[in-house]
Amino acid sequence: xxxEIKTMRNVAFxxxxxxxxxxxxxxxxxxxGVTKRLGKVxxxxxxxxxxxxxxxxxQSINTSFIKYTHNKHTxxxxxxxxxxxxxxxxxxxxxxxxxxxxxxDGVGGPSAMTEEAAASAIQYNxxxxxxxxxxxxxxxxxxxxxxxxxxxxxxKVIPVCYPIGSEEDFKxxxxxxxxxxxxxxxxxxxxxxxxxxxxxxxxxAAKEEFVENVAELDDDLLEKYLEGEELTEEELKATFRTGxxxxxxxxxxxxxxxxxxxVDVVFDFINDYxxxxxxxxxxxxxxxxxxxxxxxxxxxxxxxxxxxxTIVDPYAGxxxxxxxxxxxxxx
Numbered sequence: 533x534x535x536e537i538k539t540m541r542n543v544a545f546x547x548x549x550x551x552x553x554x555x556x557x558x559x560x561x562x563x564x565g566v567t568k569r570l571g572k573v574x575x576x577x578x579x580x581x582x583x584x585x586x587x588x589x590x591q592s593i594n595t596s597f598i599k600y601t602h603n604k605h606t607x608x609x610x611x612x613x614x615x616x617x618x619x620x621x622x623x624x625x626x627x628x629x630x631x632x633x634x635x636x637d638g639v640g641g642p643s644a645m646t647e648e649a650a651a652s653a654i655q656y657n658x659x660x661x662x663x664x665x666x667x668x669x670x671x672x673x674x675x676x677x678x679x680x681x682x683x684x685x686x687x688k689v690i691p692v693c694y695p696i697g698s699e700e701d702f703k704x705x706x707x708x709x710x711x712x713x714x715x716x717x718x719x720x721x722x723x724x725x726x727x728x729x730x731x732x733x734x735x736x737a738a739k740e741e742f743v744e745n746v747a748e749l750d751d752d753l754l755e756k757y758l759e760g761e762e763l764t765e766e767e768l769k770a771t772f773r774t775g776x777x778x779x780x781x782x783x784x785x786x787x788x789x790x791x792x793x794x795v796d797v798v799f800d801f802i803n804d805y806x807x808x809x810x811x812x813x814x815x816x817x818x819x820x821x822x823x824x825x826x827x828x829x830x831x832x833x834x835x836x837x838x839x840x841x842t843i844v845d846p847y848a849g850x851x852x853x854x855x856x857x858x859x860x861x862x863x
Contacts, residue, residue, distance in 0.1 A: 537829060538808050542855075544595075544610040544629035546622060546649035551637040552665040556789035556798070557598070557611045563720065563795055564600040595625045595841075605803045612649075619645055624841045626652040628855040631806040632660035633798070634685060634782065638672035642684035650685040659776050659807055662784040663798060667695050668702045668791050678784050688781040690745055693797060694738060695786040696728060705786055705794055706735050708742050709769065720792020743768065749775045769804075776805045815857050827857050835859030 545553040555572070562570045596611045610629055612622035626632070632653045636642050653660050662685070664677045674695050681689045696704035696713065704715035706727055714722035727735055747757040750771045757763060775781060785801060787794030814826040817836065827836045837854040844850050 537810050537831065539605045540808050541605060541607040541802050541806050542610070542628065542630040542809070543607060543802055543806060544612055544622075544626055544632045545635055546612055546626070546632050546646070546653075547635040548637065548640075548643035548645045549613065551635045551640075551646075552789050553635045554611055556635055556663065556665060556787070556795070557596075557609055559720070559789045559792055559795045560609070560799065561598065561600055563792070563799070564602055566598070566600045595621050602799050603803055607802055619648060621841075622649065623652060626658070627656055628838060628840050629658060630809060630812045631802075632658050633802075634660060634662045634681070636662060636664050636677055636681060638664045638667040638674060638677050639669050641677050641680040647684050650687070653779075654686060657779055659779045660782050661776070661801060661805070662689055662782050663787050663794070664784060665787050665789055667698070667786055668700060668788040668793070670699055672699055672702070674698075674786050681782070681784065685782060687779070688745075689784050690742060690781050691738065691784045691786070692742070692801075693786050693794070694731070694735065696731070702788055702791070702793065705797065706731060707797070708735070708739050709772070710765070711739065716791070716793045720795055722796060745781070746772050746775065749780060773805050777807050777811055817857075830858050831860055833858040835861055837861065 545557060547553055558567070558570060558572070561567045595613065597608060598611075599606060599608050601607070610625050612625055613619060626649070632649065634642070634646060634649065636646065652658075662678075662681055664674050666672055667674060674691075678689050678691055692709055693705045693707045695702055696706060696715065704713060704722070704725065706713045711727075713725050713727045715725045716722050743757065743763060746768050747754045747763065753763060753767060753771055772783075776783060783801070783805070785794055785797050787798065789795065809829040812829070814828045815836075815838070817825050817827050819825050827833075836857040836859060838857055839852050839854040841853040842850060843853070
């Protein structure tokens with residue numbers, strides 16, 4: 533059972549309304565085969581925003597939950613509202629997430645609600661990553677958005693891929709970790725290409741900065757780096773994951789959910805670098821006497837659940853939403 537838990541991920545999509553959280557979620561569900569068509573917010577046919585008021589307003593009002601599988605991992609996505617009028621529905625869900633994905637508008641950058649979400653991530657010590665979305669839009673700028681996130685999220689933001697092309701010519705990515713470049717077709721299918729010549733120097737500098745940031749997380753690795761030895765991709769990935777899980781920084785991914793660019797990178801990043809319930813470790817609860825007790829994420833232990841929201845449904849009545857922390861709840 534613990535092997536099954538190792539492949540679980542619970543990720544909350546957070547950020548300002550209109551940044552494209554629901555669009556990204558819909559693109560992922562479509563690519564994962566959960567849906568047969570790509571839902572679009574402007575057409576009112578998304579899976580995540582299904583309530584009549586959400587369809588009418590073309591925005592999320594409540595947090596939606598859905599699961600998908602990718603490469604033998606089971607991921608629960610939480611698509612949270614970003615409008616300040618409904619943000620309380622997002623804040624109640626953040627404690628039950630194991631990680632957060634900050635979806636940022638590549639044109640407007642992070643906003644006040646993004647800062648609120650980031651404060652919650654710091655409060656609960658949640659690892660996370662940044663998706664700079666809508667890079668196909670006019671005036672979108674990846675570097676500017678990343679720089680703005682450094683301040684808004686109160687964390688160092690380290691890009692792990694860079695866009696090829698800009699605005700309407702945005703067509704692909706260069707992955708800093710693997711050193712490979714990809715161009716996407718109209719269906720979001722990537723094809724590996726050579727790194728564009730006009731980007732070679734910038735990518736080399738970005739790679740060097742990335743390696744230096746990762747090496748600083750491990751004394752042995754830093755010593756090796758300072759002595760001029762080349763660090764292997766395996767060493768970089770392992771130390772990088774340690775830094776991500778420790779919430780030392782937020783990696784940043786370039787994307788356009790509407791054009792399906794970078795969606796595959798988000799898939800793999802969640803699987804490879806976001807924590808499982810086992811990585812998160814024990815929860816702190818109160819016993820009958822009010823004393824702190826640790827609750828390990830043990831499926832064979834006594835059942836413990838965390839109720840994080842109660843809703844009233846006109847048909848089902850009062851419903852409480854909870855996360856299973858330990859044990860198993862049967863019928």
